[in-house]
Amino acid sequence: MEDRFSASVELQGDSKQAFFGVFDGHGGSKAAEFASKNLEKNIIDEIVRIRDKSEVDEAVKEGYLKTDAEFLKEDVSGGTCCVTALIHDGKLVVSNAGDCRAVMSRDGVAEALTSDHRPSREDEKDRIESLGGYVDLCRGVWRIQGCLAVSRGIGDQHLKQWVIAEPETKIISIKPECEFLILASDGLWEKVTNQEAVDIARPSCIGINKPNALLACKKLVELSVSRGSSDDISVMLVQLGRYI
Template sequence: MSCSVAVCNSPVFSPSSSLFCTKTSIISPSPEALNSSLTHLKTSSSSPASPSPSPSSPFRIRLQKPPSGSLLSSSNSVPSSSSVSTILKRKRPARLDIPVATTSFGVPATPCEVARDLEREGDGYSVYCKRGRREAMEDRFSASVELQGDSKQAFFGVFDGHGGAKAAEFAAQKLEKNIIDEVGRRDVSKVKEAVKEGYMKTDAEFLKEDVSGGTCCVTALIQNGNLIVSNAGDCRAVMSRGGVAEPLTSDHRPSREDERNRIQSSGGYVDLCRGVWRIQGCLAVSRGIGDQHLKQWVISEPETNIIGIESGCEFLILASDGLWDKVSNQEAVDIARPSCLGISKQNALGACKQLVDLSVSRGSSDDVSVMLIQLGSYI
C-alpha cells in the first residue's frame, strides 16, 4: 500500500513534521532510474537498523535518505538527463502593486483620522466631540454664523458617522451649502421642501464618490427669526423653553412602527439582533446619508420642524446618540441651562464637556458630540 500526503505552504498552518513536504511537478523517470530507486528502498527496508513499523501507527515509518541520483533526493544538484527528462521549476509570484489608500476627497488617508477630541467656541455656540473606544473618531460638526442686514443667519450640524468617517466628513462640508442654495431658490413657504432637496442632493453626491459608510445628521438653520431643525437618523435636537426640554426631532430607527412598515413594504426586513432592531440584520438606523448597500431602505429624506424663536426659547442642544443613549432630554437641559443663562461660572463649552463626561461615566463607548446654541442671540 502506498500513501501520499501533500500540504500547501500556508502561513496559517505550517507543520514541522518530515511527513509533510512541498508538492513538486515532475515527469515520469526512465525505467533505469526507477529500478535503482526501488532497489535502494528494498535494501533499506530489510536493514536491521531500520525499526519495524507499528501496525497501529503507520506514520511512524522512517524514510531513509534517497541516493543523490534519485528523483526523491532533496539535494540541490541538478539531476542527470537519464534520471529526469524535465523538471518544472517553481517560480516566485509576481510583485503586487498595492495602491495607497485615499479618502473620498483625494487626500491621502492617515492611520488615525481625527484621533483627538474636537472643540470650538463661536458666536453664540459651543461644541465638544469626544472620541469613543474606536481608533479614530467618526463624529463631525459644522457651524457658521453671518450677518444679513440687521439679523443673523446661522447653520449648525452634528454628524454621526458609521462604517468610517468619510460620510460624516462629506456631509459636514457639503450639506450647509446645498440646503442654503435650495432655500434661496424657493419661496419662504417652501422651506421644508428646500431642506429635503438639500439633504437628498448631498446624499446623491456622496454616493457618486463610491465609498462605503454612512452618517446620521441633525441640522439647524436660523433665518429671519425662525429655527428650522431637520434630522435623518438618530442624532437629536432638544430645545429648552423656559427650562422645559422640548424635543424638536424624532429618532429614525427600525424600531419605529412607521419606519419598520416603510422598510418592509420596500422588500426589506427588520429583526432583533442582540437587543437592537436592525435593517437586514446590520444597521440600527433607518435614515441617513450614504449606506449605498442599503440605499433601498435607508433613505436620506429628513423630517423638518420650523419654530419661531421667542423670548422663552433659551438654547438648543444638538447631539449624537452617544449622548442621548445615556442622558435624558430633561436631564441634559437641566445640566446645560445654568451655563447657557450665565447663572453658573462655567461657560457653555464647559457644559458641553460636562454632558459628554456624564455619558461616558454611565458606560458610553460611542463617540459623543454635543453642541449648545444660545437662541437669545438670534431674536
C-alpha cells in the same frame, strides 16, 4: 472618532442667520466628513432658489437629498446620521435623518424637536417592509437586513433602497422663552435624558453674566461617559437669544 460637525454664523452676511450640524458616521468617517462640508451649502443653495419662503422645509429636504446623491457618486462605503439647525428669518428650522437629536430648552423645559429614525419605530418598520426589506432583533438591537441600527441617513449605498436620506423637519418661531438648543449624536442620548441634558446645561447658559456653552457641553459628555457610554459623543449648544 467618526462624528463630525459644522457651524456657520452670519450666513450671507446676516448676523441673524446661522447653520449648525452634528453628523454621526458609521462604517467609517467619510460620509460624516462629506456631509459636514457639503450639506450646509446645498441647503443654502436651495433656499436661495425658492421663491416662496414658506417652502423652507422643502429646501432643506432637497439639500439633504442632493448631498446624499453626491456622496453616493463618490462610491465610498459607510453612512452618517445628521441633525441640523438652520436659523433663518426668525425661525428655527431643525431637521434630522437618523438618531442624532435636537433638544431645546423652553424656559427650562426640554422639548425634543426631532424623532429618532430607528428600525424599531413603527412607521419606519412599515416603510422598510413595504419596500421588501426586513427588520429584526440582533443581540438586543433592531436592525435593517440584520445590519444597520438606523433607518435614515446619508450614504449607506448597499442599503439605499431602505435607508433614505429624506429628513423630517420642524419649524418654530424663536421667542424669548426659547433659551438654547442642544444638538448631539446618540452617544449622549443613549445615557442622558432630554430633561437631564437641559438641567445640566442651563446653569452654564442662563441667568449668569458670562455664559459658558463649552463648559455645558463638556459636562454632558462627561456624564454620558461616566454612565458607561463607549460610543462617539458630539455635543453642540446654540444660544438662541441672540437670534431673536
